[in-house]
Amino acid sequence: MLERFALGAQVALQPYALLMTLLGVAWGILGGALPGISGSIAMALLLPFTFGMDPAVALMMLAGVYVGAMYGGSITAILISTPGTPGSAITVVDGYALHQRGQSGKALGVSLVTGTVGGIAGVFLLVAFAVPLSRIALAFGPPEYFAFGVFGLALISSFVGRDLVKGGISAVLGLMLATVGTDPFSGTPRFTFGSVDLVGGVAAAAGMIGLFAVSEIFYQIAEGVDWERIRGRYTTALPSLLELWRLRVATVLGIVFGTIEGLLPGGGGAIASFIAYNEAKRWSKHPEEFGRGSLEGVAAPETANNVVTATALIPLLTFGIPGSNSAAILLAGMMLHGLQPGPALFDRTPHVVYGLFVGLLVANLFMLGLGLLALRPSIALVNVRRPFLLAGILGLVLVGAYSINNSMVEVWIVLLTGLVGYSMRRYGYNVLAMVLGFVLGFMVEANLRRSLLISLGDPWVFFTRPISALLLALAVLTFAWPILRRIREERLSVAGAEQGLAERAAG
Amino acid sequence: MRRADLVAGLSFLAVAAVYFHQSLFIVRGFASDRLGPAFMPRLLAGALALLALALLARAAAGRSEATPPSPARVRLLAATVVLLVAYALVMPRAGFLVATPAFLAAVLACLGVREPVPLVLVAAGVTAALYGVFGRLLGVLLPPGPFGRL
Numbered sequence: 001m002l003e004r005f006a007l008g009a010q011v012a013l014q015p016y017a018l019l020m021t022l023l024g025v026a027w028g029i030l031g032g033a034l035p036g037i038s039g040s041i042a043m044a045l046l047l048p049f050t051f052g053m054d055p056a057v058a059l060m061m062l063a064g065v066y067v068g069a070m071y072g073g074s075i076t077a078i079l080i081s082t083p084g085t086p087g088s089a090i091t092v093v094d095g096y097a098l099h100q101r102g103q104s105g106k107a108l109g110v111s112l113v114t115g116t117v118g119g120i121a122g123v124f125l126l127v128a129f130a131v132p133l134s135r136i137a138l139a140f141g142p143p144e145y146f147a148f149g150v151f152g153l154a155l156i157s158s159f160v161g162r163d164l165v166k167g168g169i170s171a172v173l174g175l176m177l178a179t180v181g182t183d184p185f186s187g188t189p190r191f192t193f194g195s196v197d198l199v200g201g202v203a204a205a206a207g208m209i210g211l212f213a214v215s216e217i218f219y220q221i222a223e224g225v226d227w228e229r230i231r232g233r234y235t236t237a238l239p240s241l242l243e244l245w246r247l248r249v250a251t252v253l254g255i256v257f258g259t260i261e262g263l264l265p266g267g268g269g270a271i272a273s274f275i276a277y278n279e280a281k282r283w284s285k286h287p288e289e290f291g292r293g294s295l296e297g298v299a300a301p302e303t304a305n306n307v308v309t310a311t312a313l314i315p316l317l318t319f320g321i322p323g324s325n326s327a328a329i330l331l332a333g334m335m336l337h338g339l340q341p342g343p344a345l346f347d348r349t350p351h352v353v354y355g356l357f358v359g360l361l362v363a364n365l366f367m368l369g370l371g372l373l374a375l376r377p378s379i380a381l382v383n384v385r386r387p388f389l390l391a392g393i394l395g396l397v398l399v400g401a402y403s404i405n406n407s408m409v410e411v412w413i414v415l416l417t418g419l420v421g422y423s424m425r426r427y428g429y430n431v432l433a434m435v436l437g438f439v440l441g442f443m444v445e446a447n448l449r450r451s452l453l454i455s456l457g458d459p460w461v462f463f464t465r466p467i468s469a470l471l472l473a474l475a476v477l478t479f480a481w482p483i484l485r486r487i488r489e490e491r492l493s494v495a496g497a498e499q500g501l502a503e504r505a506a507g
Numbered sequence: 508m509r510r511a512d513l514v515a516g517l518s519f520l521a522v523a524a525v526y527f528h529q530s531l532f533i534v535r536g537f538a539s540d541r542l543g544p545a546f547m548p549r550l551l552a553g554a555l556a557l558l559a560l561a562l563l564a565r566a567a568a569g570r571s572e573a574t575p576p577s578p579a580r581v582r583l584l585a586a587t588v589v590l591l592v593a594y595a596l597v598m599p600r601a602g603f604l605v606a607t608p609a610f611l612a613a614v615l616a617c618l619g620v621r622e623p624v625p626l627v628l629v630a631a632g633v634t635a636a637l638y639g640v641f642g643r644l645l646g647v648l649l650p651p652g653p654f655g656r657l
């Protein structure tokens with residue numbers, strides 16, 4: 001264990017790795033500050049750059065982008081009341097109120113410092129959970145893996161998009177896409193129409209850039225997304241130790257909910273920051289200040305969303321299930337380098353996993369310094385006129401896609417998947433569920449068939465083993481829950497309408 | 508939006524049918540298991556068909572959310588997509604340094620930049636920056652076009 005950390009540190013502390021992590025964090029702050037460009041989109045835009053790198057360094061850089069984006073998102077939340085990333089949505093309430101009271105610098109400083117605290121706490125929690133969980137995952141047999149895959153799919157398709165039917169369709173389409181290629185069990189070619197390896201790691205990475213980044217550009221064009229200019233000059237005012245001590249309850253609550261959201265697939269920091277904000281208000285000695293410019297109201301969500309930057313990696317690294325958009329991009333980064341996430345990763349390529357742990361720690365320290373320096377460039381970028389910004393990002397995407405493989409194929413994939421992603425978003429489908437279906441398709445099918453081979457065809461194998469039975473029960477529950485809730489709501493509204501009619505008839 | 512769900516539902520039914528039909532041609536190998544390579548595809552085709560029917564039933568009942576975007580904005584997006592497709596077709600032949608500034612200028616004009624000086628400066632500047640980073644720093648072999656490499 002200790003040797004592995006030494007190995008990780010050796011990888012993460014090379015000058016080249018440090019430089020790339022620094023650049024990643026800086027890119028993340030700038031991208032995160034731009035409304036609409038969330039951490040995952042900033043990561044997707046950087047994905048082509050990481051292709052030629054050592055896989056450990058590539059993942060550190062991508063993780064650094066995610067870390068930086070969380071602070072970047074709070075800049076626009078505080079200064080123009082427009083969250084740069086979904087994770088900063090609730091920061092707007094008190095951050096902007098502080099800005100209106102002339103305390104913008106203090107709000108930014110609290111966001112930066114509590115974010116760093118959260119990020120570092122997140123790394124320790126990541127190690128504390130991921131290492132033992134990967135041991136458990138190693139003991140999983142095919143039935144458990146199958147059940148886990150089904151559970152992950154059920155969770156994402158029913159909770160993320162809110163629309164069960166469309167979430168299900170998205171997941172099934174992803175699973176269908178995964179069946180193109182070689183059958184995971186007997187090696188039989190399927191749906192390949194003669195050509196081998198239709199969807200490789202490179203194409204998958206290009207697809208993610210399209211689905212997550214290009215779709216957002218299309219969305220901004222089609223919906224006419226616009227935001228205010230940031231006026232005036234600001235400097236970050238770091239909070240004193242005494243001030244930080246007063247924020248301890250809010251910070252701890254942020255850490256708790258950031259950890260919970262990271263463990264559960266489906267979040268990207270937005271839910272954790274909302275819950276942390278509400279709980280911080282409940283626990284606060286001055287709940288009346290919330291909404292009027294409470295520093296605790298900034299500290300709680302900004303801690304929570306930075307904790308998620310680390311803890312969201314737990315399901316990805318241990319079980320190979322990306323629970324959020326950013327984890328999906330990180331997975332694409334792994335696929336580009338031929339790495340298969342999951343428990344075996346810890347033993348097969350410890351320098352990548354432990355390098356990522358150390359790299360995340362470094363990224364958070366960099367964020368503390370860069371947060372002070374990058375404020376002015378971020379504001380300048382946010383104030384660039386929208387057409388210039390969109391054209392610049394389009395240019396970056398096109399060249400980036402081309403550069404992955406020096407070919408136009410990836411450019412076409414990016415455009416096509418960008419349109420698919422935009423349409424899915426536009427009509428309420430669930431992009432993450434589709435990506436998850438695609439990623440898990442191979443694993444789910446292989447383990448289904450392997451299980452039945454072991455049990456000699458007896459399907460009860462999934463229900464007689466406790467962990468697999470529990471996971472499948474949870475999967476059914478997550479899928480059934482929204483249906484049950486809707487039925488209840490309808491029954492209530494029908495009852496209400498009947499009562500209304502009865503009253504009208506009586507009156 | 509009801510119409511969108513109807514169209515989508517019918518399309519997904521068609522996808523499920525074509526996919527199921529294609530799964531009939533999967534060859535069962537020697538070392539195959541009980542379920543075989545065609546089981547999962549058929550299961551998925553069935554699942555998609557069921558979900559598509561649910562979508563159609565819901566659309567027919569008139570229950571749906573979301574509002575359509577404004578036609579002017581949709582035209583703007585369509586124009587951008589046309590420019591992107593044109594760029595992807597032309598760039599390998601015309602070369603990166605020719606096609607990219609032309610494309611960027613067209614996109615900027617399309618998105619409402621009317622002043623010629625910033626338009627040209629930004630189109631040229633972004634191209635130069637991309638060429639510097641990708642072409643020089645990262646050593647990507649960008650299509651040189653008729654004028655060769657710089």
